[in-house]
Amino acid sequence: MTSWQKILKNSITTPQELAEQLAGNVREMEQVAAKYPLRINPYYLDLIKKTGKPLYRQAVPDVRELHDNQGMVDPLDEENLSPVPNLVHKYPDRALFLVCRECAMYCRFCTRKRKVGKKEMVISDRTISAGLEYLRATPEIKEVLLSGGDPLLLSDHRLDNLLTALRAIPSLEIIRIGTRIPCTLPMRITPELAAMLKKHHPLYINTHFNHPAEITAEAALACSRLADAGIPLGCQTVLLKGVNDDPETIENLLRKLLTIRVKPYYLFQADLTRGTAHFRTRIETGLEIMQQLIGHVSGMAIPTFALDAPGGGGKIPLTPAYISALGETLEFTTYKGIPCSYPNQVAF
Ligand SMILES: *Cc1c(COP(=O)(O)O)cnc(C)c1O
Ligand code: SF4
Secondary structure (H helix, E strand, O other), X not given: XXXXXXXXXXXXXXXXXXXXXXXXXXXXXXXHHHHOOOOEOHHHHHHHHHHOHHHHHHHOOOHHHHOOOOOEOXXXXXXXXXXXXXXXXXXOOEEEEEEEOOXXXXXXXXXOXXXXXXXXXXXXXXXXXXXXXXXXXXXXXXXXXXXXXOHHHOOHHHHHHHHHHHHOOOOOOEEEEEOOHHHHOHHHOOHHHHHHHHHHOOEEEEEOOOOHHHOOHHXXXXXXXXXXXXXXXXXXXXXXXXXXOOHHHHHHHHHHHHHOOOEEEEEEOOOOEOOOHHHOOOHHHHHXXXXXXXXXXXXXXXXXXXXXXXXXXXXXXOOOOOEEEEOXXXXXXXXXXXXXXXXOOOOO
């Protein structure tokens, strides 16, 4: 067993163990953990102890998960958009392929809370083969996004086989991996893993950091191993109440991401997932944060603020209003709030 596997094996998975380490109501946590799995590995536990609330809230079961009547079990309609189990084909040119049930930590706000880490989510050689078969038979899919769960919890060998099989599909141009491992278990990003991934270019990785305290020396090393393997790194952050829902925290996070060679990609409005209502912010919160960032912070650090439309409508960018009128001239305000215009004419 390698060292990251040992760390993962020593994860806290029961409220009793958790109560020895962190504050919390054991009985309430037991009720929650009976429905939604608990896993906090020693690395992230240590970070919670150092940082407190913004990381605690992401990982520790909260009784409010059981008292959410507005949320939807499958807000993005993923099950209906799956032609074969664990493959979501929503957009014409790309598909989401769920290849691992587990994560290095179970986020309380997870969009796929209905199944991630639970026995209801069945991933086997058969479902993987069926997904590969669908991708082979559907050449309009040019890009596959591996997700789960967390694909980087697969062994190097299994992942290598999967990537090799995907690369053998001529119509697939791009492989993208969605993973929270650089944030939640960065020691999983070994030199061997990076060397294996490097064989399968063009490969992109979108990771998931939500708070500047998650950007540690270990996370920086993990990201530099991936970036040195030529893998462009993006980040999909979720806006979460009590975690990162203020402009200073987000600015700090985005700036730090650039320093570890991660380009902020999306800032998500939280999905309407049942059991996550206590994390949700109003749309205005995100728009105000974006307005405070745009123009004031390097354009390289600016993600697209977006929501994933309920019912499978896809991701919709949400942008603060800069345009006030569009006709023969475009009337707008600058990032400093100064009115400005641009003649909307073409000469030839
Ligand atoms: C988010 C998502 C994608 C990728 O969308 P991008 O805007 O390209 O990042 C693809 N398929 C599904 C089902 C998704 O939810
Ligand atoms: S790492 Fe991603 S898939 Fe896993 S629990 Fe967290 S949000 Fe869900």
